[in-house]
Amino acid sequence: MLRDGDKILSVRSRGRDRFYLPGGKIDPGETARDAIIREVAEELGVTLIDDSIREIGTFSGRGHNQPDGAIVRMTCFSADYHGTLAPAREIAELRWLTQRERDLMAPMGQKITAALFDI
Structure with missing residues (x-):
């Protein structure tokens, strides 16, 4: 995160x-x-700072655009980064969303964001 x-x-x-x-x-x-180090580099073109990476927790819930009843499990991290954020590969857009804009997120993102803002 x-x-x-x-x-x-x-x-x-x-x-x-x-x-x-x-x-x-x-x-x-x-x-x-x-995986998060690789994925962030591929999707956003930045390098996570290794000693800043912290596991926040694992969340489970209904996956967006998944078969009915499919449950996804996501391990979330927080980290600082080097570089300039830019959408890459399959990413069309990046946006800094507030908790009030959670409705723009997939269900798991909404759930995780709600929990993270309580941290």
């Missing part, structure tokens, strides 16, 4: 109608930490 005061960085993939928290699936042989 990249947070700036009351805003959380969110991304929208090409062809999608909702925003998501940056990240993605864990590749074989990767840890969740390895």
Whole structure:
């Protein structure tokens, strides 16, 4: 999670109608930490600062655009970064969303954002 005061960085993939928290699936042989470092570099063109990466928690819930009843599980991290944020690869748009704009996010993003603003 990249947070700036009351805003959380969110991304929208090409062809999608909702925003998501940056990240993605864990590749074989990767840890969740390895995956977030790779995914953020691929999607946003920045490098996470290794000693700033902190695991926040794991969240489970209904996946957006998933088969009915599909539950997704997401491990979330916070981190600082080097570089300039820019949408890359499948990312069409990035936006800093406030808690009041949670309705623009997929259901899991809404759930996680609500919990994170309580931190």
